[in-house]
Amino acid sequence: MADLTTVLGPLKLPNPVLVASGTFGYGEEYGTYIDLNQLGGLVVKGTTLHPRGGNRPPRIVETPAGLLNSVGLQNPGVDAVIREELPKLTGLKCPVIVNIAGSTVGEYAEVAARLNGQPSVAALEINISCPNVEEGGLAFGTDPVMVRDVVQAVREATTLPLICKLSPNVGDIVQIAEAAVEGGAQILSLINTVLGMSIDVQARRPVLANTFGGLSGPAIRPIALRMVWEVYAALRVPIIGMGGITSGQDALEFILAGAGAIAVGSANFVDPRISVRIIRELEAYIESQGLDGLSSLVGAAHP
Amino acid sequence: MLTTVRKNTMLADGIYRLILSAPQVAADAEPGQFVHVQTAPQMSRDPFLRRPLSIHECSPQEGTIALLYEVVGRGTHLLSHLQPGDEVDLLGPLGRGFTLVPGRRPVLVGGGMGLAPLLFLARRLREAGQRPAVLVGFRRGRDVVASEDFAALGCQVEIATEDGSVGFRGVVTTLLEKHLSSEDAVYACGPRPMLSALKDACQQAGAPLQVSLEERMGCGIGACLGCACPTPNGYVRVCTEGPVFWAEEVDLHG
Ligand SMILES: Cc1cc2nc3c(=O)[nH]c(=O)nc-3n(C[C@H](O)[C@H](O)[C@H](O)COP(=O)(O)OP(=O)(O)OC[C@H]3O[C@@H](n4cnc5c(N)ncnc54)[C@H](O)[C@@H]3O)c2cc1C
Ligand SMILES: Cc1cc2nc3c(=O)[nH]c(=O)nc-3n(C[C@H](O)[C@H](O)[C@H](O)COP(=O)(O)O)c2cc1C
Ligand code: FES
Numbered sequence: 001m002a003d004l005t006t007v008l009g010p011l012k013l014p015n016p017v018l019v020a021s022g023t024f025g026y027g028e029e030y031g032t033y034i035d036l037n038q039l040g041g042l043v044v045k046g047t048t049l050h051p052r053g054g055n056r057p058p059r060i061v062e063t064p065a066g067l068l069n070s071v072g073l074q075n076p077g078v079d080a081v082i083r084e085e086l087p088k089l090t091g092l093k094c095p096v097i098v099n100i101a102g103s104t105v106g107e108y109a110e111v112a113a114r115l116n117g118q119p120s121v122a123a124l125e126i127n128i129s130c131p132n133v134e135e136g137g138l139a140f141g142t143d144p145v146m147v148r149d150v151v152q153a154v155r156e157a158t159t160l161p162l163i164c165k166l167s168p169n170v171g172d173i174v175q176i177a178e179a180a181v182e183g184g185a186q187i188l189s190l191i192n193t194v195l196g197m198s199i200d201v202q203a204r205r206p207v208l209a210n211t212f213g214g215l216s217g218p219a220i221r222p223i224a225l226r227m228v229w230e231v232y233a234a235l236r237v238p239i240i241g242m243g244g245i246t247s248g249q250d251a252l253e254f255i256l257a258g259a260g261a262i263a264v265g266s267a268n269f270v271d272p273r274i275s276v277r278i279i280r281e282l283e284a285y286i287e288s289q290g291l292d293g294l295s296s297l298v299g300a301a302h303p
Numbered sequence: 304m305l306t307t308v309r310k311n312t313m314l315a316d317g318i319y320r321l322i323l324s325a326p327q328v329a330a331d332a333e334p335g336q337f338v339h340v341q342t343a344p345q346m347s348r349d350p351f352l353r354r355p356l357s358i359h360e361c362s363p364q365e366g367t368i369a370l371l372y373e374v375v376g377r378g379t380h381l382l383s384h385l386q387p388g389d390e391v392d393l394l395g396p397l398g399r400g401f402t403l404v405p406g407r408r409p410v411l412v413g414g415g416m417g418l419a420p421l422l423f424l425a426r427r428l429r430e431a432g433q434r435p436a437v438l439v440g441f442r443r444g445r446d447v448v449a450s451e452d453f454a455a456l457g458c459q460v461e462i463a464t465e466d467g468s469v470g471f472r473g474v475v476t477t478l479l480e481k482h483l484s485s486e487d488a489v490y491a492c493g494p495r496p497m498l499s500a501l502k503d504a505c506q507q508a509g510a511p512l513q514v515s516l517e518e519r520m521g522c523g524i525g526a527c528l529g530c531a532c533p534t535p536n537g538y539v540r541v542c543t544e545g546p547v548f549w550a551e552e553v554d555l556h557g
Contacts, residue, residue, distance in 0.1 A: 022527065023522075023526065024526055025525065025527075028525075029522070029524045029526040029543075030526065053537055053538060054528060054531060056533070057518055057519075057531045058518070059528070059529050060352075060519040060521050060527075060530070061519060062350060062519075064349075065349065067351060067352060069521065071531075074538065217351050218348065218351070246348060266521070268522065269352060269522040269526075269527060270348065272394070272522075
């Protein structure tokens, strides 16, 4: 039997296939399609200090090989998540990771503090693609100083393993990755969605009520792969790779580029069973190649 | 789940009825629910997302469901090329359907392809011993489809066309206003402006109204929050809390 156990710094996963934040709710909806215990990890929706209503519809538009979304950070707030959502996830075999967001450094830290000690939480993933209201709405993730500050503040507020999820909407991803590690991130997730837009030529207006949205799906896979490659080459830090993964083969590309684990996002919408299918495909690959596991493949495409 | 095409028939210019062998869906479906259909040829993942389509008819005995769709873009264009024997991957039945209101005359109002879910609903109402009036509106006389199917169920059918070539000249909302009484229960599906006008009319008449809404979807199963519809208490998911809502639950202008 292939052993898919995966170690990412302080975080141990039963296998390297996670489901990405915002694409899997709190797992419940997918429970009728798959056995959630089989997942390598479940990253829940972005959680903020206060409840957020999210953006006006339309929030979704299909684009070539993917989609744009402007859901915004719709969520019931950290206290309601702790009260109502996390208890339903206790007893799950796969680690639950909470994705956290905020509009100020203080908010991130407070969300992290409240999640500290929650029995069902295995790690925190910091979403730094949010606008920083104290810095004129500039996204945290675009500036190395802000990245280091926000990661550091969260680091001080929690004892949980810390993942920082990087935004691709930056000039130099390695510089941002370094700042996140400096701030205390032990694992990096990349990538979040790529900023884009679509225009309705009949209405002559942007399709999304929010004008801009985040592009995801196979369309962004080459960008994501390149960024995983660059960050691995520079830092050798544990990486969760994501962006357009729809098959075991796609997952292997990320692993060979340097990702120790991968996350499936938008592909869950197309096939709610795809995460488990990818796990099976990775097992089949390991067996067909006569390997013990995947660890020898991580970053193996680098010269 | 994989289903098999029985028939895919063009009923009018660009309007098709697709009959699928789907025993499980047929056994579980309620009127107003939808299926999320993979239109991409196998392995191609292009187009990327599934397409939501209402369950138009349903025969648990035969293990079939019917979809009624208009070709508007790439996904529905691909569907129109399906042949008997082809496989179609779909999720469903999904969402919350219509609630059958006892003791009131059912009035079913459909605008364009909004009539799709109403045939299955009409059958269930007939089975419950009710006699629905069906009002359907189309842009052009040559778009008129399915009216004979409602008639065959014993429904009283009235048609409105904007070009006046068939039935009443005008919009279906005007047709409803002529009929509506406080004894009615109205079930509607169609464009947002139509539903919004119906909401005003039904409120005035004191008739309860259920509306089936459309919104762009990601997952179709409640996980992505892409299909938001505004309500007085925040957003709800059209795919899960809907697609059918009581009119007063949702903000139809938003
Ligand atoms: C619950 C529900 C039930 C529906 N039932 C029917 C039905 O029975 N018959 C029918 O003909 N149509 C129905 N529609 C509309 C149907 O989903 C769209 O016409 C279809 O998705 C268009 O796909 P396309 O690829 O041909 O068009 P494109 O315009 O190329 O589609 C591009 C994207 O926009 C989305 N989209 C486009 N129009 C709509 C729309 N009106 N509503 C939601 N998403 C849209 C598509 O799903 C796709 O993601 C329903 C919609 C919903 C939400
Ligand atoms: C509808 C939707 C909602 C998302 N919500 C979040 C979120 O709340 N927090 C976050 O860090 N990333 C969020 N993401 C980004 C995904 O987790 C993932 O990084 C991105 O979609 C790329 O992967 P994919 O191409 O496989 O979807 C969201 C993506 C989508 C499509
Ligand atoms: S389409 Fe994803 S929540 Fe409704």
